Amino acid sequence: MKKIKLEIVGLSYSQTQSGAYALVLGETKGKRRLPIIIGGFEAQAIAIELEKMTPSRPLTHDLFRSFAETFNVEVKEVLIYDLIEGIFFAKLVCESGTTEGEIDARTSDAIALAVRFNCPVYTYEFILSQAGIVLDEEADATAGVSDEDMSAEEEEELLAEVTSGNDFQRKTDKELEELLTKALEEENYERASRIRDELNKRKSQ
8 A cells, every 4th residue: 555755734732721732744745734633742742853942851752762772773654554433543663673563653652753763754545535634724724633532522622722813923022032931941842832933933024
């Protein structure tokens, strides 16, 4: 079965304390997007690595990478191989010397490891056909499928929250700098990433 390569094109967030996020993957040679609802911890783990931040203490995914590197285990690729009742299934394809193996993983954890090992992410056509959407704007990518076992009502409420406005847009540069410092001190790297994005956007205008 032919594999389709994906890349991270967005990580949306909720304005409330629901703690859930929408990870958006896109095919590298196409316009379809694959939105996946993930937990706050996994979203933070992905954002930290994408932003090249260094936490004061190793996160679980950093520990896994260090453990694997210590014993010469390399994650060669991540494969999202199935979609059953709204839940994605993924696996890590690993290699150690001449031995290759596969490890089952939640999609959110698999992506958090993929960015740390700088390895490709793939899926199959039937998954993109079922859950993929073609978007005009990335902000509309929040109508996805859940990585966790959420009810349809919970998912609908969450996705409505994710599309709400950005409170950071109403703050001054100085206020944002203060919020950024506080977020880093509290090790809230996902929030720090969003603040930094807003500051960088203003500098480029």
